Amino acid sequence: MKGSSNEFFKTQVLGHPAGLFVLFFTEMWERFSFYGMRALLVLFLVSSFGIGGWDWPRENALALYGTYLALLYLTPIIGGTLADKYLGNRKAIIIGALIMTFGHASMAIENIPFFLYLGLFLLVVGTGFFKPNMSSFISILYEEFPEKKDGAYTIFYMGVNAGAFLGIMLCGYLGEILGWSWGFGLAGIFMLLGLLQFTLAQGIFGDKGNKPNKEDKTIETDDHTKIEDKLNPFTQVDKILIFFVAVSGLIWIINDPLSKIINYNVLKFGDTDYSGHSILITLILFVYLLGSRIVRYSKITRDKMFAVVVFAFFIIFFWASFEQAGGSMSIFAKDYTNRILSGDSALIFNIVDVVITVVPIAIITWVLFLFFKQTFKKYLVSNMILGISFVLIWAIVIWKINNNFNTYSYEINYPVYQLSEEEGAKKIALIANVELPQGAVLGTNTTVIRSSTDFVANDKISIIDIDKKGVNYKYLTDEQSKSVTNKINATIVQKKDNEIQIPATWFLILNSLFIIAFAPLFSKWWESKYNPKPAHKYAIGLFFLGIGFAFLAFGSAGIPQGAKTASISMVWLIFAYLFHTLGELCVSPVGLSYVSKLVPPRMIAFMFGVWYLALAIGNKTSGKMGAMIDDITAKYDISTFFLIFTFVPIIIGIIALLLNPVLKKLMHGVR
Structure with a gap:
């Protein structure tokens, strides 16, 4: 074992083995996918049908969001256990990444509800395999060099934050500007690239992270000395309580969005909703289980x-x-x-946005160059995939910067009507091809839209009321206009001074x-x-x-x-x-x-x-x-x-x- 560790530590990048950076980039692309999708999920659910959203009430969207996040922290318990006993870290990481890739691909088909739910389910399962094993794999790789472990985790978490930063920025931007499926799809593409580069470069880890050795059954006492007999085993009552608490808690977590979204409450019997009773009993039993196990240990361990x-x-x-x-x-x-920013404020924001976009990517690209110098020939295909990933990132970033500097603001007029001539009566936007109600008084309103298309005064365009609140309007391309039923015909008045809208x-x-x-x-x-x-x-x-x-x-x-x-x-x-x-x-x-x-x-x-x-x-x-x-x-x-x-x-x-x-x-x- 010592030999394989020394082999692993032969190639150095920033004072650490090149193999650490295989994990760095794998985790970076996984976090890119996770945070990119997370940034879009609630916004997509609450946005109107006209811009591809589902037009959900906020309560329903946040119930699903909370359940998704909760399940993400429960499945790692199972995935970590399976890896420890049967799979090993490497195989668990690959299985998890593959399942998550299918999950993101499914979510890109966002106009069919089944595929979004399937995608979320696959992401929860895949995370269960992936999340606990990436962190523990580093611990295994550095078990003979504990003095280097803190530095390794610091570098690893740089990858976590770099991925989160890039995913939110790019998936969020594409999702809000081009369409939700672009954002969800981009998350899936980078999850796939991360899976491929890890799978093709895993030889760099030697024999680390393979299937666990089942012969090692020893455990430790309070002073960390090894003993052979098992202490405090789970009793039959413990196992029954664990099963009941797990099933009951899972039902409660899933039932919350289920009862809101499709109005089906599995914990409602007759006219009484037992959701509160169910979770209260579950928590009481869990506290009992936890307390009863802890008190069986010696005083120091118990404390x-x-x-x-x-x-x-x-x-x-x-x-x-x-x-x-x-x-x-x-x-x-x-x-x-x-x-919304205009004039100098808009220009300053665009410049700041370019700096905070380009500098982190440039730093990570430099790390990639150092990594290539050590491993390019030996792991050619893996490194080529990694190189393609960065070419794609830079291409999207350059497009984003160019689009920001070439998106214009236009003052427009659009028809409205009111059902009374009284001053202050509510003015309602007139939907194209919809007849005026009897007694309605026709008028016009003025608003501002943003588009990368170069318009001139009196051009005719189609817009949509994004939130159906008469506040935010969005320009529809000719292609989008064909499939939108609640579009509004509008007229360009003039191009305004530089004005931008920051994506949410x-x-x-x-x-x-x-x-x-x-x-x-x-x-x-x-x-x-x-x-x-x-x-x-x-x-x-x-x-x-x-x-x-x-x-x-x-x-x-x-x-x-x-x-x-x-x-x-x-x-x-x-x-x-x-x-x-x-x-x-x-x-x-x-x-x-x-x-x-x-x-x-x-x-x-x-x-x-x-x-x-x-x-x-x-x-x-x-x-x-x-x-x-x-x-x-x-x-x-x-x-x-x-x-x-x-x-x-x-x-x-x-x-x-x-x-x-x-x-x-x-x-x-x-x-």
Whole structure:
């Protein structure tokens, strides 16, 4: 084994084996696909039929979004177990990537509901195989060089954030500008390219990551010495409880969107909905199962595991708020944020957008060049596929930049009518080929559309009311116009000064940008003498999260009760993403680290399962809470909606601070 490890470490790129960068690029393309699709999902579901969306109520879209995210954190428990016992990391990664490729391909057929649901299902299953095995594979590759492991994970997570950044930016842009299937399809293309480059280059790993050795049955005690007998095995009652809790929880998670989307509630009997009773009983049984297993261990082990449970409790509240990014915050960016810039502001934004687009890709391309120097001849086909991937990325980026600088704003007139001549009576856009109602008074309205087509005054065009709210209108090409029934005939008045509309998905890239910018500073903070205690890190992260939502609550304070649209400054959304990212840097990297430090190996799989279950609950809760946006906006206002996400994390953060002495005692010196 030592020989194979030394072979793996022979080729060096940035001080690490070239093989690490096979994983780097594979993870980058997978995250590209995941975050690219995630950026589009809710926006696609709530957008109108006229621009290819499904015109769903926000509540339904966010229920499906929350269920999808929850399931993503449950299947890795199964995929990791299968890899550990039967498949090995490499085969599990390939299986997962292949299934996810089919999932993204299915989602590209977005006009047929079956294929979107099938795509989401395949992504959930594929992630179960892929996600846990990429991270653990690095640990296996570096098992004989633990001093290099921190650096390896740092480089690996650069790939994670690079993929997230590129996926959100490019899939989001294509989805909003060209059509949803372009965005979903692009995610699938890069998932396929990542699968191919990994499969064709896996010889670089030697014999690492193959099928596990079933002969190694030893486990460790509290002081990490090996023993031969099994301690604290799962009893028959434990296994029955695990099965019941898993099935019951899964039914509840899936039933939420099912009951909203197709109005079929499997937990409703007669006139009574037992959804609340079901999840309450499930949680009580799970807490009993968890507690009954933990108390069977020795005091030190028991205390450490209780500390993990407390951290998992904190993480539920963090992710329930943080994952509003792809849900209610995306809706806020789309419907409530002024995304239109003109004149110098538009020019400055285009220049900044070019810089933040080109510089990260240039850096990653340089890493690719260093990787090619070490491996190009030996893994020619894999590297050619990787090279094609980057050529495609650069081509899309160049097209995006050119399109941004050559998209024009036009003032247009379109016909409207009102059913009364009274001043202030509601004016309704006149749909082409629809007769005026009796007694209607015809008039015209003026609005602005953006297009890369060069029009002149008096040109006749077709437009569509994107949200059916009389606020946002979009130009329809001749091809689109043929298939749209609710189009509006309009006339070009004049070309306006440089004016752009920022895509709603653009704001999601801020998280990745801020992580890249601030992660080195936080890393130095954790290594300094001012490194906070674990409970303090969680508290700081929760406080940052609450502050981010406070900006949104303050910025939206002037939006009236029940308003479905508004036009507040994008500054508030940018500040929200900044502070949410600072919170993530305090919470996310330290969680799994504490699980691995505090839990003995014989219990690690079960406790990782508990941790991922906490993440699943947090993500599902994010969808449930996000779905309340319309109800709360109607009864109060949208500022109140964001105030909830301000106060809840801050309150939980205060609880974390108060529990610090208890947690310090439970952790028995582990930092």
